[in-house]
Amino acid sequence: MDEPTKQIVIPAGFRFAGVHCGLKRNPNKEDISLIVCDSPATAAGVYTTNKVFAAPVRWDRARTPSDKIRAVITNSGNANACTGPQGEKDCAEMAAIVAEQIGAAADEVLVMSTGIIGVHLPMEKIRHGIAAAAGQTGVEAPAFLEAARGILTTDNGIKIASRTAEIDGRTFKISGMCKGAGMIAPNMATMLGIVLTDAPLSTEQTQTLLRDVAEETFNCIRVDGHMSTNDTLLMLASGAEGGAPLTDSQVAQLRHELKAACEEMAKLIPADGEGATHLIKVDVEGCATREDAKKIAIEVADSPLVKTAITGGDPNWGRIVSAVGYAGVTFDPLKLELRLNDILLYQTGTPVKFDAKTVSHSIKGSFETHVQLTLFEGDASARIWASDLTVEYVKFNADYST
Amino acid sequence: MDEPTKQIVIPAGFRFAGVHCGLKRNPNKEDISLIVCDSPATAAGVYTTNKVFAAPVRWDRARTPSDKIRAVITNSGNANACTGPQGEKDCAEMAAIVAEQIGAAADEVLVMSTGIIGVHLPMEKIRHGIAAAAGQTGVEAPAFLEAARGILTTDNGIKIASRTAEIDGRTFKISGMCKGAGMIAPNMATMLGIVLTDAPLSTEQTQTLLRDVAEETFNCIRVDGHMSTNDTLLMLASGAEGGAPLTDSQVAQLRHELKAACEEMAKLIPADGEGATHLIKVDVEGCATREDAKKIAIEVADSPLVKTAITGGDPNWGRIVSAVGYAGVTFDPLKLELRLNDILLYQTGTPVKFDAKTVSHSIKGSFETHVQLTLFEGDASARIWASDLTVEYVKFNADYST
Numbered sequence: 001m002d003e004p005t006k007q008i009v010i011p012a013g014f015r016f017a018g019v020h021c022g023l024k025r026n027p028n029k030e031d032i033s034l035i036v037c038d039s040p041a042t043a044a045g046v047y048t049t050n051k052v053f054a055a056p057v058r059w060d061r062a063r064t065p066s067d068k069i070r071a072v073i074t075n076s077g078n079a080n081a082c083t084g085p086q087g088e089k090d091c092a093e094m095a096a097i098v099a100e101q102i103g104a105a106a107d108e109v110l111v112m113s114t115g116i117i118g119v120h121l122p123m124e125k126i127r128h129g130i131a132a133a134a135g136q137t138g139v140e141a142p143a144f145l146e147a148a149r150g151i152l153t154t155d156n157g158i159k160i161a162s163r164t165a166e167i168d169g170r171t172f173k174i175s176g177m178c179k180g181a182g183m184i185a186p187n188m189a190t191m192l193g194i195v196l197t198d199a200p201l202s203t204e205q206t207q208t209l210l211r212d213v214a215e216e217t218f219n220c221i222r223v224d225g226h227m228s229t230n231d232t233l234l235m236l237a238s239g240a241e242g243g244a245p246l247t248d249s250q251v252a253q254l255r256h257e258l259k260a261a262c263e264e265m266a267k268l269i270p271a272d273g274e275g276a277t278h279l280i281k282v283d284v285e286g287c288a289t290r291e292d293a294k295k296i297a298i299e300v301a302d303s304p305l306v307k308t309a310i311t312g313g314d315p316n317w318g319r320i321v322s323a324v325g326y327a328g329v330t331f332d333p334l335k336l337e338l339r340l341n342d343i344l345l346y347q348t349g350t351p352v353k354f355d356a357k358t359v360s361h362s363i364k365g366s367f368e369t370h371v372q373l374t375l376f377e378g379d380a381s382a383r384i385w386a387s388d389l390t391v392e393y394v395k396f397n398a399d400y401s402t
Numbered sequence: 403m404d405e406p407t408k409q410i411v412i413p414a415g416f417r418f419a420g421v422h423c424g425l426k427r428n429p430n431k432e433d434i435s436l437i438v439c440d441s442p443a444t445a446a447g448v449y450t451t452n453k454v455f456a457a458p459v460r461w462d463r464a465r466t467p468s469d470k471i472r473a474v475i476t477n478s479g480n481a482n483a484c485t486g487p488q489g490e491k492d493c494a495e496m497a498a499i500v501a502e503q504i505g506a507a508a509d510e511v512l513v514m515s516t517g518i519i520g521v522h523l524p525m526e527k528i529r530h531g532i533a534a535a536a537g538q539t540g541v542e543a544p545a546f547l548e549a550a551r552g553i554l555t556t557d558n559g560i561k562i563a564s565r566t567a568e569i570d571g572r573t574f575k576i577s578g579m580c581k582g583a584g585m586i587a588p589n590m591a592t593m594l595g596i597v598l599t600d601a602p603l604s605t606e607q608t609q610t611l612l613r614d615v616a617e618e619t620f621n622c623i624r625v626d627g628h629m630s631t632n633d634t635l636l637m638l639a640s641g642a643e644g645g646a647p648l649t650d651s652q653v654a655q656l657r658h659e660l661k662a663a664c665e666e667m668a669k670l671i672p673a674d675g676e677g678a679t680h681l682i683k684v685d686v687e688g689c690a691t692r693e694d695a696k697k698i699a700i701e702v703a704d705s706p707l708v709k710t711a712i713t714g715g716d717p718n719w720g721r722i723v724s725a726v727g728y729a730g731v732t733f734d735p736l737k738l739e740l741r742l743n744d745i746l747l748y749q750t751g752t753p754v755k756f757d758a759k760t761v762s763h764s765i766k767g768s769f770e771t772h773v774q775l776t777l778f779e780g781d782a783s784a785r786i787w788a789s790d791l792t793v794e795y796v797k798f799n800a801d802y803s804t
Contacts, residue, residue: 052727052735082723084752117720118753154732224706226721229726237541304791305625305799312800318519319628321484325454333454350486351520389706390800391793397707398714398792 003082008141009162010202011173011198013240015137018146021117021129023077023122032129032318033074033150035101035194036137037276041236042112044207048231054081055091056111063107065207069236070104074151075126076179076255077115081229090121097127101134102295112192112232114153114179134263148177151192155181156272161264165199165257167250170243172199174254174261178233180269191269193218193233195262197254200239204252209258210235220294222386223273224393225302266385271367273387274396278310279368280388285381286374292329293382299327300371300384307389310369315359317345324373331375339372403447410543413575413600415440415642417539420548423531425479425517425524432527435476435552436529437596440502445471445512446609448616449569450633453774456483457493458513461506466508467609471638472506474596475535477528478581483631492523495782499529503536505804507710514634515595516555516581528686550579553594557583558674563666565659567601569652574601576656576663582636582671583625593671595620595635597664599656602641605683612637612662619664622696622707624788625675625793627704668787673769675789676798680712681770682790687783688776694731695784701729702773712771717761719747726775733777 014037018030043063063069072096082085095109114120137143145329148158163174178193201209210233217235225324246254271279282301287293300306303323309316316337323337336348342363345354363369369388387393412418416439420432447466449459465471476498482489497511515523539545550560561581567574580595603611612635620635648656673681684703689695702708705725711718718738726738740748745766747756765771771790789795 050727051731051733052723052725052738082720082748082753084750086469115725118748140697184711197625226705226725229724235433247591289544303628304795305628308796308799311796314800318484318631321454322519323628325452329453331453336454346484346520348486349484349486351484389796391796393706394710394791394793394796397710398716 006113007162007388008144008160009164009173010139010141010144011192011196011238011240013041013080013198013238014196015139016143016147017137018150019129019136021132023075023123026236030146031077032077032126032133033147034098034130034137035072037070037236037238038240039106039238040068040070041238042067042201042203042206044210044235045110045199046211046233048078048228049313050227050229052082052229054079054113054230055083055087056069056113057205057230058078058088059091060110060232060234063110065203066080067203068108070108071098071102072110072112072234073098073130074192075113075121076151076153078113078119078121079115079117079230080113080121082118083120086120090123093123094126094130094143097130098134101131109232112151114151114192114230117229119235122213144175151177151179153179154183154274155179159265159268159272161261163257163261165254167253170195170241172241174257176261176265178265178269181272182194191218191228191231193265195235195258196238197258198241199254200241200243200245201237201251202245205246206235206237209251209255213255213259213262216259217266220382220384221266221270222298222301223270270385270387272394275392276387277390277391278388280310280371281368282371282384283381283384284373284379286376287380288378290380290382295329296324296327296373297382297384299323300373301386304389307386310363311388311390313360315340315345315362315363317351320371321346329379331377335376336375341370409564410546410562411544411566411575411577412543413542413598413640413642415443415640416598417541417601418545418549419535419539420552421531421534421538423534424527430550433479434528435549436500436532436535436539437474437527437549437723438473439640440642441640442470442472442510443640444469444561444603444605444608446612447512448547448613448635449631451590452629452631454484456481456515456632457485457489458482458515459632460490461493461497462512462636463635465512469605469607471509471512472510473500473504474512474514474638475500475532475638476514476594477523478522478524478555480515481517481519481632482515482523485522486522488522492525494530495525496532500536505532508583508689512636512754514553516553516594516632519631535799536795541567546577553581555581555583556676557581561667561670563663565663567656567659569590569655572643574599574656574658578663578667580667580671582752583674583676593630595618595667597637597660598640599660600640600643601646602643602645603639603653604647606800607648611653611657614662615657615661618661619668621772622784622786623668623672624700624703624786656752659665661783667779670764672787672789677792677794678789679792680790682712682788683770684773684777684786684788685783688778688780689782690780692782692784697731698726698729698775699784699786701725703788706791712765713790713792715762715766717742717747717758717765719753719784722773723748733779737778739776743772
């Protein structure tokens, strides 16, 4: 596991602001987040595959990839989802207000929303909020942190990561922010994320980088398996580092640090999952294809019986092995091996003698639990990070009332 | 909803016994269940599709459909799953002991097991148990009830149903028993079921009837979405009613009552789901195919956010609509309609005004909650019954320790 970010680095070419405009009840909590690019940035997006998706997802999807993005505006507290034609209109107006404030076109502004579903945006508050944010953007860490707080809903704290890539004597900065505590929290929707760099990247490079890195990071986290209507991950490259466009080999090096930053952020989401007491790392190895490995890892990570076993510190290998069996993947059960926190529990179709107390203590003694499955069917692998399932999750989601 | 069975009818040609042999700690709880057929019965089976399956599943799968089944032996308290070659040997021995006791061949005996995974059967206890059961079989209700208790694990009570089919002046009896409270309960596996009739059916008729009826009943229930290693549903037709073989049209009439009996039993499983406070009936209508409808119903029924909303009596339509959206089915979100307990909540892509208190009271005031989704994409439909998700479910599965 990588060390958490010790220091925030701010990629050149971006300005930040976060303000409170009244979407959240607590006046000390930012609910508008604005990121402005000094010059047109290349931008890419990956979005929820939910057939029921929010207005801002439709807006951004139609405008990415792009080489002329000037801003990203995010509101928290209201998802602008299931809001019909009025929702589309409100989303377009959010972009238009930002555009007017910064001297750009509405088409050059991306929008994200997260919060309650099925309620129209209070546009009067949002108009004031955007104007206030546009008037106070900054390039230092405090402004970045305001913007990172402005996208949160039920999160317990900001989720950010930074990396620096030294490539052929040049220095590229990468920083990102994300949010999410349930795939859908109580009537609050969404995983949102933005990753920024000052590297000069083409539109195609930006889109390919984001798609590849998202598949291995943000697409590998599970809280409750319930896909949101608003999930959005954006990447903006300002090019403000100032040098020549990156070669393919330089992009590959940048990708390494980009993935590290996204992985660090992505893991923060299930770690902060509603009621979570464990972060479960599921590694599935030796599969015929990565798709097979991911299917198995997801079934294990989503099983409420596996999740509750880990909550209870119970090395209940039968629940894990049986979840592997119903993932829809062909494999030889007699070759399957299972390790939990590096201790062998299952091999050759039969249980292995192990000290249950030692395994139980290793689960109870650490926030992270490592489930390792090996199938010996090929070379492909996948890793999923997930929350466990606790009484607090159920209370949080059952006791809440709309 | 059908009325529960008022009276047990015992199909002719079968004898029953249930005894305690020491697999369960409580000496008052039967853990061996025996059903003997006076003459060879036609028999069919449907089984778990889990790649990791127990020894008795392998045994029965190889021996059904059949026209010569003489007995079904079931033990509860031990699943004989993940037990390797010794498990296969123990399963074969169970069949052989029964065969010896009743004067049949081992191949004419089907076997079911349910309980702890990965522990070898205590065969000495089982040998004594089978001998005792074989020595005390009866044809009346008390013997049937002993056998129905002998297959239970964490169930709160027996799960049985009976029907009588009057067809062309003849009377056919149908009775069944099943068990299950979690797809896998704490280290206890499985849904098991047996349905019996005295109708004279061919092997093919028996297999087709069971496969079709299972698809619409036992395959439409969800507790926690975790598929067991031992799921087995058997059907035996003794032919002891004594008349001529049934025509296709007579089989269709029998099917109606058979389905009613299986539906009544199947619903008892999620209704008795671990910690369940609601039975959720999810109806999805107006789909292009039944497969589409079932996919959507399963995603809604499996979503922990939908389950917990119903636990809390919260008419949180956003959670239901968003679960429809990620089922992998193509549809127009603007046409989707949602009713909860017959009250319209969502239509034309926007929320409908409704009295949240009325809906909440209707959820809280009844054990059964009805979720009705209409897609207007075609004529196919599906119905799923599911448990809600409660604090008690999590406690039960997290606090248990192997």
